[in-house]
Amino acid sequence: MSIKKFQVTFDCADPERVARFWCEVLGYVAPSPPEGFASWDAYNDSLPAEERGAWFACSDPMGEGPRLYFQRVPEGKVVKNRVHLDVRVGTGLVGEERLAALEAECARLEALGAVKVRVLLADEENESCISMQDIEGNEFCLD
Structure with missing residues (x-):
């Protein structure tokens, strides 16, 4: 049996x-703009208004971790995530x-807009971990 590649998809407003935000958390990189466009802003400006900023993605520059895909949805987050990322620090x-390493990373992520939950x-x-929320309230853990 072979290992399958996968991506993790986030529903979000922006x-x-x-x-x-997740590029900063994980050391991921955003893709280059589509061919023929100097920037993502130029690409988005070429789209009909309802399609502008509808999605974005980022990936592990080493090609090891999953691609993260973010898609705009009209509704906001209402309940707890059923799937979340554990950021292994x-x-x-x-x-x-361990707790000192977790707290140091927590402080870095709070500066980016994350919120410590508990x-x-x-x-x-189990070892210690910190439950957090990203800039749109999606749960994740520092583990």
């Missing part, structure tokens, strides 16, 4: 803004060292 760390401290089964 696809480019949310995509660029504490892998291999335990105790206070800190889940280590117990007998």
Whole structure:
């Protein structure tokens, strides 16, 4: 059986803004504008008004992680996500060292507009993690 490539799709109000947030979080890159356009603004200006800014994407520059695709939807986020990203910043760390790494990354992401929801401290089964929300309220964890 072969490993399949996949992308993660986000419904959102402002696809480019949310995509660029996740580029900063993950070290991903935005694609070049479509052929024949000097910028994404120029591309969007060429579209009918209802199609401008309808989607944006970003990808892992190393080609290892999944592509992230952001699509505009008319409704806002109402309930908890059923799928979320775990941003792995504490892998291999335990105790206070892990919590310090998580808190440092949390502070960086808060400066980008993310919101800390709660800190889940280590117990007998799990290491510490921090539950957060991106700039449109989508949940994710620092793990």
